[in-house]
Amino acid sequence: MLRVEGLIKQFGGLRALDGLEFEVPERSILGVLGMNGSGKTTMLNCINGLYHATEGAISLNGNDLIGLNPAQVFRRGVGRTFQVPRVFSRMTLWENLAVPLLSIKMTRRDKDALRTKWLKKVELYDLRHNFAEELSGGQQKLLELARIMVSEPRLVLLDEPFAGVNPSLARLLINVIREMPKETGCSVILVSHDLTSIYELSDDIIVMHEGRLLAHGDAEAVKSNPDVIEAYLGA
Numbered sequence: 001m002l003r004v005e006g007l008i009k010q011f012g013g014l015r016a017l018d019g020l021e022f023e024v025p026e027r028s029i030l031g032v033l034g035m036n037g038s039g040k041t042t043m044l045n046c047i048n049g050l051y052h053a054t055e056g057a058i059s060l061n062g063n064d065l066i067g068l069n070p071a072q073v074f075r076r077g078v079g080r081t082f083q084v085p086r087v088f089s090r091m092t093l094w095e096n097l098a099v100p101l102l103s104i105k106m107t108r109r110d111k112d113a114l115r116t117k118w119l120k121k122v123e124l125y126d127l128r129h130n131f132a133e134e135l136s137g138g139q140q141k142l143l144e145l146a147r148i149m150v151s152e153p154r155l156v157l158l159d160e161p162f163a164g165v166n167p168s169l170a171r172l173l174i175n176v177i178r179e180m181p182k183e184t185g186c187s188v189i190l191v192s193h194d195l196t197s198i199y200e201l202s203d204d205i206i207v208m209h210e211g212r213l214l215a216h217g218d219a220e221a222v223k224s225n226p227d228v229i230e231a232y233l234g235a
C-alpha cells in the first residue's frame with residue numbers, strides 16, 4: 001500500500017503540489033487525470049525521489065520514502081516509466097532487461113526466465129537481439145515497461161504510457177497493464193490524458209487541479225462530479 005499524506009512541492013513561488021492525500025492499495029490501479037500543469041508528473045517525481053518533497057509523507061508498505069534518491073526508491077520496490085521512454089538505445093532488448101537485475105540476488109536461470117516472460121508479454125521477444133534504438137517509439141514504451149517489470153516492483157509509476165503509441169500497441173499496453181496487479185501483486189499509478197484507458201483500467205481515480213485533488217472516486221463518480229465536468233472535461 002502506498003500512502004501519500006499532505007504532500008507539498010514548492011518551486012520558488014509556485015506551489016506545484018498543495019497538500020495531496022491519497023492511498024493506493026496493493027493489487028490496484030490508481031488513474032490520475034488533470035490538465036497540463038496540474039502537478040501529475042511532479043507527484044510521480046516526488047514519489048520516486050527525483051524531487052524532494054517540501055512537506056508531507058510518502059510511505060510504501062509502512063516504509064518511509066521521503067528523503068531517498070531514485071536508486072534507493074527503486075531498491076524499495078518502485079519502478080517508473082517516463083513520458084519519453086528512457087531505454088538504453090545502444091543495447092539489445094535482451095541486454096536492456098539485464099540492467100535492473102544486476103543488483104538483484106537471483107540465479108542466472110531465474111533472471112533469464114523473467115526476461116523471457118516479460119519480453120514475450122510485450123511481444124518483443126523475437127526482437128531480443130535487436131538494438132533498442134531500432135524500435136518504434138511505441139515499442140520503446142513497451143520495452144521500458146518490460147524492463148521495469150523484470151525487477152518485480154511493488155509499485156509501478158506510469159507517466160503517459162499511451163502518448164504517441166499507435167492504437168494496436170496501445171491495446172497491447174492496456175492488456176499488459178491490466179494484468180500486472182493480478183499477476184504480480186503490484187500496485188500501479190497511471191497518469192494519462194487518455195480518458196478511455198483511465199476509465200477502463202483504474203480501480204480508483206484522482207483528478208488533480210493546481211496541485212490539489214479536485215475529485216477522487218471510481219470512474220462513475222468522477223465522470224459525474226460537477227467540479228470535474230466544469231474544470232477538466234469541459235462538458
Ligand SMILES: Nc1ncnc2c1ncn2[C@@H]1O[C@H](COP(=O)(O)OP(=O)(O)OP(=O)(O)O)[C@@H](O)[C@H]1O
Pocket residue numbers: 011014016034035036037038039040041042043
Ligand atoms: N523543475 C521544475 N521547476 C520549476 N517548476 C516546475 C518544475 N517541474 C514542474 N514545474 C511546474 O509545476 C507545475 C506542475 O507541473 P507538472 O509537470 O507536474 O504538471 P503535469 O500535470 O504533469 O503536466 P503535463 O500534463 O503537461 O505533463 C507546472 O506549473 C510546472 O511548470
